[in-house]
Amino acid sequence: MVTPDNRMLLTAALQRTAAGDRVGLQTVYRLTSAxxxxxxxxxxxxxxxxxxxxxxxxMTVWRKAGDYDPARASPMTWLIAIARNRAIDRVRSRPAAxxxxxxxxxxxxxxxxxIADDLLEQAxxxxxxxxxxxxxxxHERAALKGAFFEGSNYGExxxxxxxxxxxxxxxxxxxxxxxKACLAQ
Amino acid sequence: xxDAFDHTGLPEDEALAAEYAxxxxxxxxxxxxxxxxxxxxxxxRLVEAWEHRLAPWAVEVESVQPPAYIWNALAARLPASTxxxxxxxxxxxxxxxxxxxxxxxxxxxxxxxxxxxxRSEPLVASIEGGGRRQFVATVDTARGSVVAVxxxxxGDPSRVPELWLIPGDGKPRPLGLLSGERTVTxxxxxxxxxxxxxxxxxxxxxxxxxxxxxxxPTGPVIGSGPLTSL
Numbered sequence: 001m002v003t004p005d006n007r008m009l010l011t012a013a014l015q016r017t018a019a020g021d022r023v024g025l026q027t028v029y030r031l032t033s034a035x036x037x038x039x040x041x042x043x044x045x046x047x048x049x050x051x052x053x054x055x056x057x058x059m060t061v062w063r064k065a066g067d068y069d070p071a072r073a074s075p076m077t078w079l080i081a082i083a084r085n086r087a088i089d090r091v092r093s094r095p096a097a098x099x100x101x102x103x104x105x106x107x108x109x110x111x112x113x114x115i116a117d118d119l120l121e122q123a124x125x126x127x128x129x130x131x132x133x134x135x136x137x138x139h140e141r142a143a144l145k146g147a148f149f150e151g152s153n154y155g156e157x158x159x160x161x162x163x164x165x166x167x168x169x170x171x172x173x174x175x176x177x178x179x180k181a182c183l184a185q
Numbered sequence: 186x187x188d189a190f191d192h193t194g195l196p197e198d199e200a201l202a203a204e205y206a207x208x209x210x211x212x213x214x215x216x217x218x219x220x221x222x223x224x225x226x227x228x229x230r231l232v233e234a235w236e237h238r239l240a241p242w243a244v245e246v247e248s249v250q251p252p253a254y255i256w257n258a259l260a261a262r263l264p265a266s267t268x269x270x271x272x273x274x275x276x277x278x279x280x281x282x283x284x285x286x287x288x289x290x291x292x293x294x295x296x297x298x299x300x301x302x303x304r305s306e307p308l309v310a311s312i313e314g315g316g317r318r319q320f321v322a323t324v325d326t327a328r329g330s331v332v333a334v335x336x337x338x339x340g341d342p343s344r345v346p347e348l349w350l351i352p353g354d355g356k357p358r359p360l361g362l363l364s365g366e367r368t369v370t371x372x373x374x375x376x377x378x379x380x381x382x383x384x385x386x387x388x389x390x391x392x393x394x395x396x397x398x399x400x401x402p403t404g405p406v407i408g409s410g411p412l413t414s415l
Contacts, residue, residue, distance in 0.1 A: 020264075022260065022263050022265075023339055025259075025263065026256070026260075026339065026342060027342075029256055029259070029342055030342030030343075033250075033251050033255070033256075033342070033343075034248035034249060034250050034251065035243070035246065035248050037248070037249045037250070037251040038246045038247050038248045038249040039243060039246050041249050042246055051251065051252070051255055054251055054255055055255060055258060055259050055262070058259050059259070059262060062263060072233070073233070073236075073237055073240075076240070076243075077236070077237050077240040077241075080236075080240045080243045081206075081233075081236040081237075081240060084208065084243075088208045088215070089212075089215060092211065092212030092215060093212060125240075125241040126241040126242070126244045128241075129238070129239070129241045129242055133242075144207065147207045147208045147209045148207060148208065148239060148242055149242075149245075149246065151208045152208070152209070153208070153209050153210060153211055154209050154210075154211075155211070157209065172204070172207070172209055173195060173200055176195060176200060176203040176204070176207070177194065177195045179238070180195075180199075180203075180238075183238055
């Protein structure tokens with residue numbers, strides 16, 4: 001099912017969705033829902049809530065497909081951003097704070113190199129990002145990971161890594177600065 | 186846009202855009218950033234740039250197949266298609282397509298019939314349902330094989346189309362899984378081969394990944410068609 005034509009197929013399906021074509025959205029769903037559901041499950045943990053958010057994500061895609069500009073981003077990049085933002089908004093709307101496992105900088109030595117994911121079609125972009133993330137200090141990388149994959153905010157990250165909030169903020173900001181410089185090379 | 190820099194030397198707007206894209210802000214801060222994205226296109230571009238920088242990291246997220254009812258629930262929330270009918274919805278297109286595919290099937294059948302080893306007539310079935318031709322199947326009765334070509338198949342993406350042979354007794358026999366994207370050749374199990382005849386029907390149902398767990402159709406039948414000789 002995953003072929004090198006997927007990016008084109010997905011772009012065309014988004015364009016059909018933008019024109020109000022349900023079959024277009026169905027194609028987008030068929031090609032991307034497993035990945036986006038994976039993103040939701042990591043952030044939300046609760047299956048039922050992840051299922052709810054997955055529906056919201058595709059309703060957003062249905063309404064906003066016309067905003068997608070293939071010249072500016074790959075379709076998967078655009079969809080991942082929508083999925084993460086929806087899932088994180090949902091986590092933030094919960095009344096109670098989450099209790100998440102501590103994040104260990106030391107436990108973060110070897111990142112598994114993922115198997116080829118043709119759908120993302122971003123092998124080069126990923127390799128570059130991965131190299132820049134490996135160049136960060138282990139505690140910075142661990143904090144970024146907790147934010148990106150689990151949607152942890154500053155408060156949660158500080159608790160999970162047992163550091164004051166101010167320290168976490170400067171870790172993240174320094175990591176952002178380094179990452180930007182590294183990726184610009 | 187402000188030109189303030191934080192103590193690390195990062196412009197304040199850039200830092201905020203990155204923090205938003207990364208996901209470290211509180212609910213109120215996120216709402217404020219979303220309001221700003223809507224009215225400040227320069228800031229929106231900063232956010233977008235950070236989303237693009239970070240998105241490749243999602244390669245590391247393991248895919249999880251969502252349950253089938255999610256798509257059904259979604260489909261129920263969508264308004265009817267507002268798209269102008271494209272070629273796939275156009276009747277003249279389908280008339281021409283039907284003629285062309287019948288001709289193609291006939292050519293294929295003649296090719297098979299003329300090839301060495303052919304001992305009996307080829308049969309074809311146009312598997313139709315929901316106002317569409319879903320698949321076209323050609324049966325080589327001598328070799329006991331079925332070639333199924335997807336036409337306007339548009340099934341539930343979380344389920345797979347399964348092909349069934351329904352002979353005169355009306356009891357479906359499983360022939361195998363089809364694909365909505367490519368031509369599939371199936372070998373008819375020897376015990377069903379004698380049922381392949383002009384009074385049999387081919388049907389397609391939607392089944393869970395891996396096919397029907399019971400050996401009988403468990404999902405909706407999306408199309409069927411009788412086997413006919415050319």
